[in-house]
Amino acid sequence: MAVNHGAGEEPEDELLPCGQSLMELWEDPAGPRVPPAGHPEECPHCAAALAELHALEEFVTRSRASEAAAPRRELSVSTVMDIVRMELRPGRTLPLGEPDEDAWIVEAAAAKVFRAAVDALPEVTAGSCRIAPVGAGGRHPAGRGPVRVRIEVVAGMTWTVPRLAEAVRDAVARAAGERLGLEVLAVDVVVMDLVEPAGGNGRTPW
């Protein structure tokens, strides 16, 4: 079979001597085709071309098997995570303590504490957690004042939405007071899903 080396790499089909498109034949070897008019049912050209493809597939199968049997090399997770942990995305800076104090916490750190508190509830997992100062009120010095928390959760079917929302609010409020000293004015709980335990992929969402 002659190969047409085109100028570029444009896909070029090839026609077998019997008129069958090789691209079509190889794309779906077992599939239905519309052979050219007068094409013999038992065509030696098509058979030879399919044998070539099957031989290649055989090499691929062997190659996959040998890869699967080879000792698996592990990615160095620590190399990646060392870089990642140095490139923190802290988010906004939020005020801690009293209005006349000068203590702050970054959003990512506060979110970590809130997510951990929510994750500790049975069959509950936190997703997105955003924290922002409430308005630019005149009562507080620049940038200081209470915050509003918006947290997304997924939970098991044993929860009802009102009970879940209340438990999440309590957990966030308690963590804000006991662990951070962050003044939280409101907690918006967004229930993303209530799910059955053990999904099809064997992963439960909490």
Next chain:
Amino acid sequence: MSGHSLDRHDDALLAVRAGEGDEDAFEVLVRRHGPVLLRLAEQLLGGPAEAEDAVQEALVSAWRRLPEFRGEAAFGSWMYRIVTNRCLNVLRARRPLTPLEAVAEPAAPEPQASPERAAETGAAVHALRDALGGLSPEQRACWVLREFHDLSYEDIARAVGISPQAVRGRIFRARRALTEAMAAWR
């Protein structure tokens, strides 16, 4: 966090948390997807050292871009795209011009190897790997994603950044070149 393990969560939730700066969530994603991405990079680049670099860089790049990741694609597909793209750049830099003629050179058995040795699976597998080196970067990427990762034409198109029709053409040209290169081994 009594017994609470992030390992059990699905990718979408972990990606959201990672996007907001949760490194622990990102680490779970790295452990989960790292091995298959490393295998992909090895198949595309042909060597383990460069492959590891490419995957590490792709993951760090993903971490930086996660805040903009809106979950319009699955995290796994998104990583396939980033790793494929990085490997394509490496391949293009390595060989700015890829004469198609180079493809037809069959990877002959090593001179000192006996015919029996040459007939072994291991040698044929090496020959296939060598033949892959003769493909253009895009042909190689399309073919590897199809034959070794079972991606659909649409998914390959997204990973490589070309149309599904172009994917069809690249895979055909790759098969055409590989059947020729491997003819000596049949």
